[in-house]
Amino acid sequence: MQHQNDYDPPLSGVRVLDLTTGPMTAVGRLLADLGAHISPVALQGVNASDDPVPLDTAINRHGMSTVTAHDPGHWAGMLAGADILIEETAPDSAAEAALDVRGIRTANPALVILSVSDFGRDTRFRNWQATTPVLHALTSQLSRSGIPGREPLVPPGRNLPYQVAAAQAAVFAVSVLLDRLRTGEGDLIDFSVLEGAMQTLDPPYGTAGTASAGVALSAQKRNWAAEQLRYPIIACRDGHVRICLLSKRQWQGMFEWLGRPAEFADPKYDSLRERLTSVELLGAIGRFCADKTRAELEEQGQRHRVPTAAVLSLAEALRSEHVTERGLFRNVELRDVELRDVELRDAELGTGATVPVPVGVVEIDGHRASTLTCPATPAARPVRASILGARTRRDEGLPLEGLRVLDLGVIVVGSDTGRLFGDLGADVVKIENSAFPDGLRGNLASISHTYAAGHRNKRSIGIDLRIAEGQALAHRLVESADVVLTNFKPGVAAALGMDHATLRRINPGIVVVDSSAFGPTGPWADRLGYGPLVRAAAGFTDRWAYPVSRDAFCDAVTVYPDHVAARIGALAALALLLRRERTGTGGAASVAQSEVMISHLAAEIAADVLDLPEHRHEHPWGLFPAKGDDAWVAVTVRDDADDRALRTVIGDRPLAQWTADHSAGGAMDLLQSAGVPAGAVLHAADVPHWAYYIERRAFREELHPHGREPYILENVQIRSERIADPPLGQAPLLGEQTRELAAELLGLGAAEIDELVAAGVLETVAQVAAQPR
Known part of the structure; x- marks a missing residue:
């Protein structure tokens, strides 16, 4: 780590006015940790309140001082001096009318306005109400969580959908700000928490992990037996471990570790599909692990190059040598705030409570980026982007036009980080080779749904x-x-000559982002880190279980935290590009996927430290059966007003009886029309056909020339006044544009390209297609 005085926060000088008061204060936290000056504003008639501050809001606001806008002139002056305004007034409410975002937009055309609401503002669903279970239901995540025959299982993290959506919102705001610095034009972003959560937590039509065995995430459902085979969790002497056998090499290591048993010597076990469907193999591994401790299995697994991780409790994860050495948490006194847990009614705490809070989830130039480590003197407010301003634009309405990104990313985190840049207008060049192809590709001669996405x-x-x-x-x-993206194990990028220390000597303005499972330093840095192993080691898997079935872990069919970690990486890159406009030099960002995940449990960690009592529900809450097979509806009754609204719909009947007489969609519509937060548990196949997503143009269908069938892909990313839908460029075959790019970007002639192809330095799609399969 560098000394604090050497650290230049990438968003230093950026001024943000923040009118949010609930879980979406997480947007401001992300921007503040990257150096932006966040001013929480209390505005009479909009968000001013004497209510106690929820614990998660207090954590997001640590180190910030709330400013009261005393009169319209004061407020107008604050807006004139700001770069970004974040607001979350309820659509069609008195607060929305009092704020008058459209008027603010007219009076401040250079201002970037992030307007946050549960369901967006340009849809007939704009007055619907969301909560964490409702968001999980309507993103389809709940349809893949839990044991068949039981109610779906809400994942850990009281505000998890909001936290992942906040990362997407922050990416959008900074990308538009970066464009504002070269065009002078701001924008009004209509950000839907539901869309952000759907795209960023566990997207049904996004990229899926390599253990999906060819089954698209959109076709996966809760299947307990398949889940146990997919990423098996094995009971051992002192708990559980999770083992991944995704590659042939990993299976061969497992075979050696088992002692080369004859019953598994058949070459058929080299096939991923064979391993994922073999109950006999799982049983043998279980018997092998039964008398060993978690520590022994982790050590032996790593020695045999078999990805293995202990299933740790959250407390164990926080006490681990790795988390301690990495310095993710620091004790902070939350001053001048009356704390009350968001779900508690009588357990109020006094001021000055000391709790551990995350010290940022990104390392910038080797320095953990956080308000706790920022230099006291900020940079000057950014005025223009002279570097990007000199670039030629296509004028297609995309904020990152003119940027060039070299994408070395693989699997989900790698694919999504680069795809975000491409969707927002950057020229993204994927550098790859058939000797070590991206695990998402599968058959190199075709394009799968997940690769297309x-x-x-x-x-x-x-x-x-x-x-x-x-x-x-x-x-x-x-x-x-401008940007190089990697997500290899620490040390691999350097071995390939693509690390920041090497590349900055070639291009001092280059921005390099690396994302890894556990970060670039610490005892676990060299571990093979797939998402399921990260969840196990970070304490998430242990919490993703039914209260009465603590050893029935239900996190196998998810790709969290990959998609949100990709957003954090993209945000860091955009922030460094903004700093480059000020300093002329680039920088390096590192993202530890495990730390992104643990940060999402910050409120729970603080509540444990403060010994807050368990929540006692005074109103109906939960998942209730609806008419039909595996049909459920999530309902949250937050207070007495919601309870009265509920009774106007269901009368005096028990809620579970009432929902059982209605379809999930019908129950949702009736309850939402009364103002009660409710969401049908959508299956992935339902999502593109729900009226809300249709109105928001959330999906589109494409027929890829190298695909097996039409694909449904995400469509709109930023919904705003100025930003266009993503381009229609389809995913390439390996080396499909090698000749084009070698001529365009390297200035090579046809004969030179031919020589390099013949020597194996360059690789074309024709070569890949000619390889034996």
């Missing part, structure tokens, strides 16, 4: 980075690039 709007160049000639060509690409 994660790699659209990219071009592919085949380069062998293992040899000096290949690295030299990649370095020539870096000369004209």
Whole structure:
């Protein structure tokens, strides 16, 4: 880590006015940790309140001082001096009318306004109400969580959908701000928490992990037996471990570890599908692990190159040597705030409570980015973007036009980070090679649904980075690039000559983002880190279980935290690009996926430290059966007003009896029409056809020339006055644009390209197609 005085926060000088008061204060927290000056504002008639502050809000606001706008002139002056305004007034409410966002937009055309609401503002659903269970239901996440025959299981984290949506909102705001600095034009972003959660937590039509065995996430349902085979959790002497056997090499390591048993010597077990469907193999592994401790299995697994992680409780994860050494948490006294847990009614705490809070989830230039580590003197407010302003724009209404990104990312985090840049207008060049293909590709001669979702709007160049000639060509690409994205194990990028220390000597303005399971330092840095292993080691898997079935872990069919970690990486890159406009130099960002996940449990960690009592529900809450097979509806009754509204719909009947007589969608519509938060538990196949997502143009269907069938893909990213829908560039085959890019970006002639292809330095789609399968 560098000394604090060497650290230049990338968003230093950016001024943000924040009118949020609930879980979406997480947007301001992300921006503040990257150096922005956040001013929470109390505005009479809009958000001013004497109510106690929920614990999660207090954590998000630590280190910030609330400003009261005393009169219209004072408020107008604050707006004139701001770069971003974040607001969350309820649509069609008196507060929305009092704030008058449209009037603010007219009076301050350079201001970036992030207007947050549960269901968006340009839809007939704008007055619907959301809560965590409702959001989980309507994103389809709940349809993949839990044991068949039982109610779906709400994942850990009281505000998890809001926290992941906040990362997406922050990406949108900073991308538009970066564009504002070269165009002078602000924007009004209509941000829906539901859309943000759907795209960022566990998207049904996004990229899926390699253990999906060819089954698209949109086709996966709760299947307890399949889940146990997919990412098996094995009981051992002192708890449980999770083991991943995704590659042939990993299986061969497991085979050696087991002692080369004859019953599994058949080459058929080299097949991922065979391993994922073998009950006999799972049983043998279970018997092998039964008399060993978690620590022994972790050590032996790593030695045999078999990804293995202990299933830790959250407390164990926080006490681990790795988390301690990484310094993720610091004790902070939350001053001048009356704390009350968001779900508690009588357990109020006094001022000055000391709790552990995350010290940022991104490292910038080797320094943990946080308000707790920012230099006291901020930079000057950014005025213009001279570097990007000199770039040629296509004028297609996309904020990142003119940027070039070199994408070395793989699997879900890698694919999504680059895809975000491509969807927002950047020229994204995927550098890859068939010797180590992206695990999402599968068959190199075709395009799967998940690959189409994660790699659209990219071009592919085949380069062998293992040899000096290949690295030299990649370095020539870096000369004209702005961002390089990687998500290898620590040390791999350096071995390939694509780490920041190497690339900044070639291009001082380059921004390099690396994302890994556990971060670039610490005892776990070199672990093979798939999402399920990260969840196990970070204490999330242990909490993703029914209260009465603590060893029935239900987190197998999810790709969390991959998609949200990708947003954090993209946000860090955009922030560094903004700093580059001020300093002329680039920078490095590192994201530890485990820390992103643990940060989402900050309120629960603080509540445990404060010994807050368990929540006692005074009103109906939960998941209730509806008419039909595996049909459920999530209902949250937050207070007495909701309870009265509920009774106007269901009368004096028990809620479970009433929902059982209605379809999930019908029950949802009736309850929401009365103002009660409710959401049908949508299956993935239902999502694109629900009227809300249709109104919001959330999906589109594409027929890829190398695909097996039409694909449903996400569509709109930023919904605003100025930003267009994503381009229609389809995911490339490996090396599909090698010749085009070698000529365009490297200036090579046809004969030179032919020589490099013949030598194996460059690789074209024709070569890949000719390889034996």
